[in-house]
Amino acid sequence: MKLGFLVDLHLCMGCKGCEVACKVENEVPLSSWRLRVKYLDRGVFPDTSRSFTPLRCNHCENAPCERICPVSALHYLDNGIVNIDNERCIGCAGCMMACPYGAIYMDPETNTADKCTYCAHRVEGGLLPACVVACPVEANIFGDIEDDTSHISQYIMAHKGNVQVRKPEKHTNPKHYYVGGGTSSLDPLAHERIEGYGLFNNITHLKTNGDPHHGIIDRFLAPFKSHEKDNKSFMQSDKTEKGGH
Amino acid sequence: MQETINATQSLVTLDVALPGIIWGGIITINMWAKSIGTGVIIVGAYLLFRHKKEQMPNYRWLIPLIAFIALNVFLLFTLIDLHQPYRMINIFLHPHFTSAITVGAWIASLFTLLVSVMLIIGLASGFPDVLRHNGVAKKLRGSESLYDKLSPIVLFLAFPVTLYTAIIMAESSARELWQAPTELTQMFLAALIAGAATLLLFSAKWSDAVKKDITLVLIFAVTFSFLIYMGEYFFSFKSSEAEATLAYIHLGGTYSIQFWVAMILGYILPFFLGILSIKENTKSVAKVAAVSALIGLYLAKDVWLKIPQLLPLS
Ligand code: SF4
Ligand code: SF4
Numbered sequence: 001m002k003l004g005f006l007v008d009l010h011l012c013m014g015c016k017g018c019e020v021a022c023k024v025e026n027e028v029p030l031s032s033w034r035l036r037v038k039y040l041d042r043g044v045f046p047d048t049s050r051s052f053t054p055l056r057c058n059h060c061e062n063a064p065c066e067r068i069c070p071v072s073a074l075h076y077l078d079n080g081i082v083n084i085d086n087e088r089c090i091g092c093a094g095c096m097m098a099c100p101y102g103a104i105y106m107d108p109e110t111n112t113a114d115k116c117t118y119c120a121h122r123v124e125g126g127l128l129p130a131c132v133v134a135c136p137v138e139a140n141i142f143g144d145i146e147d148d149t150s151h152i153s154q155y156i157m158a159h160k161g162n163v164q165v166r167k168p169e170k171h172t173n174p175k176h177y178y179v180g181g182g183t184s185s186l187d188p189l190a191h192e193r194i195e196g197y198g199l200f201n202n203i204t205h206l207k208t209n210g211d212p213h214h215g216i217i218d219r220f221l222a223p224f225k226s227h228e229k230d231n232k233s234f235m236q237s238d239k240t241e242k243g244g245h
Numbered sequence: 246m247q248e249t250i251n252a253t254q255s256l257v258t259l260d261v262a263l264p265g266i267i268w269g270g271i272i273t274i275n276m277w278a279k280s281i282g283t284g285v286i287i288v289g290a291y292l293l294f295r296h297k298k299e300q301m302p303n304y305r306w307l308i309p310l311i312a313f314i315a316l317n318v319f320l321l322f323t324l325i326d327l328h329q330p331y332r333m334i335n336i337f338l339h340p341h342f343t344s345a346i347t348v349g350a351w352i353a354s355l356f357t358l359l360v361s362v363m364l365i366i367g368l369a370s371g372f373p374d375v376l377r378h379n380g381v382a383k384k385l386r387g388s389e390s391l392y393d394k395l396s397p398i399v400l401f402l403a404f405p406v407t408l409y410t411a412i413i414m415a416e417s418s419a420r421e422l423w424q425a426p427t428e429l430t431q432m433f434l435a436a437l438i439a440g441a442a443t444l445l446l447f448s449a450k451w452s453d454a455v456k457k458d459i460t461l462v463l464i465f466a467v468t469f470s471f472l473i474y475m476g477e478y479f480f481s482f483k484s485s486e487a488e489a490t491l492a493y494i495h496l497g498g499t500y501s502i503q504f505w506v507a508m509i510l511g512y513i514l515p516f517f518l519g520i521l522s523i524k525e526n527t528k529s530v531a532k533v534a535a536v537s538a539l540i541g542l543y544l545a546k547d548v549w550l551k552i553p554q555l556l557p558l559s
């Protein structure tokens with residue numbers, strides 16, 4: 001069994017339901033994401049179009065994150081999921097340097113690396129990943145890509161020639177496919193990106209972006225302090241800085 | 246890169262903020278200190294091959310002492326960069342040997358241990374009046390043969406210890422600039438630069454011929470390292486990711502000034518000052534070259550570490 005994902009970008013309407021469902025299901029802290037939906041505007045006014053691309057871990061068959069992890073915190077499951085054991089993670093961030101898709105974040109609450117696990121905990125119990133359940137247009141398809149009769153395999157067969165993965169040149173063999181993507185959707189260097197610019201609002205840049213999830217001393221003291229379980233520290237206005245246009 | 250004609254223009258209009266630099270100054274100091282720690286061993290061995298040990302009277306404790314201090318700085322900065330520093334032990338309890346981080350940590354720990362043993366023996370023999378009648382000190386003074394047996398092992402280990410960071414970088418599939426084959430050579434040349442520069446600063450008691458040789462190593466290393474940087478900057482075939490990364494050091498780029506200051510301080514200035522010091526036999530000029538090279542090396546490593554982390558990955 002090899003579990004895989006497919007997103008049909010023709011169907012995705014950018015509602016971010018999957019993004020929110022993932023946040024809730026996995027208690028992903030602010031400033032971090034396991035899944036995000038990126039908006040891209042193409043062309044020049046008035047002749048423009050907007051596309052939406054959900055981005056998550058690809059659960060690569062040849063995963064550089066697994067290879068570089070010094071303590072096997074990142075490891076393969078038999079069903080093909082690249083899982084993470086954050087009890088073992090030492091927080092070296094090697095995986096963040098290795099993942100070509102930027103799919104890993106350093107959890108500011110646990111001080112360990114984390115990422116999409118294809119909801120391994122739900123899959124184990126026979127449930128679908130939270131993001132799949134939340135998608136109102138069934139743009140996210142999840143299943144066994146080694147089973148030719150599965151919905152995902154059938155979908156890939158039906159759209160062959162129009163199925164892509166991100167950065168195939170990295171030889172990671174992603175098990176996450178896109179239908180209806182183009183270079184500008186899937187290649188981060190193929191579009192312009194202006195930091196601080198957001199569609200609906202000014203982007204609030206948290207100071208916690210970048211490395212200082214904790215100061216160095218805090219990392220040593222963390223085990224002796226009570227664990228902060230909510231996102232309050234990120235919501236205090238003095239910890240945020242306004243940016244954008 | 247983004248398309249420049251209207252028909253294909255595309256712009257990110259809603260997304261999360263980029264994560265920024267994850268491996269920052271702490272890792273730069275880590276690499277820089279490691280270059281000193283391994284460099285003094287490698288350059289020291291070369292000097293011993295070329296000169297009589299009488300020309301380097303305090304060699305047997307000075308080299309392990311510098312290496313010991315630098316390696317401990319390197320290990321300390323490795324530790325404090327971890328988000329879970331107490332779990333460092335997991336590298337030894339749950340090692341994953343496909344990871345250059347694991348292999349490097351194991352070899353570097355063994356290397357530091359052996360350098361520590363050499364330092365203790367070297368100090369005991371170098372200062373016979375200290376603890377003259379102490380039994381342990383006497384035993385250590387009699388362990389010269391152990392020192393001699395450890396020397397080639399430590400020299401051998403100095404190479405993988407200095408090079409393994411290049412393998413970590415090669416395993417960093419998200420940072421194509423680091424994956425260039427030249428990284429291995431640059432890591433070795435950095436050890437030569439750091440080793441030679443540090444020895445120039447602490448070799449007051451060594452003969453002029455030895456100092457001249459150290460200066461030559463410095464000149465050789467900065468020249469080749471500079472040529473590789475220039476080759477990568479101007480000429481080499483690059484992936485689109487590496488090309489986009491180098492835009493940060495091209496004119497107007499965020500790290501352009503730091504890069505060129507690094508090139509001048511670390512490579513161009515030490516080259517000319519080194520030649521001048523050999524020609525005029527002025528040791529103070531050689532020391533200025535050494536300090537300049539150490540600062541420039543730090544700045545260059547820092548730029549090379551940070552710029553690939555500025556690119557959006559998805
Ligand atoms: S997408 Fe990144 S985090 Fe996910 S398996 Fe591949 S390399 Fe690892
Ligand atoms: S941060 Fe954690 S999961 Fe990532 S490579 Fe280091 S130990 Fe492994």
Ligand code: SF4
Nearest residue numbers: 022116118119129131
């Ligand atoms: S599979 Fe689970 S962890 Fe992965 S993006 Fe979906 S909800 Fe998040």
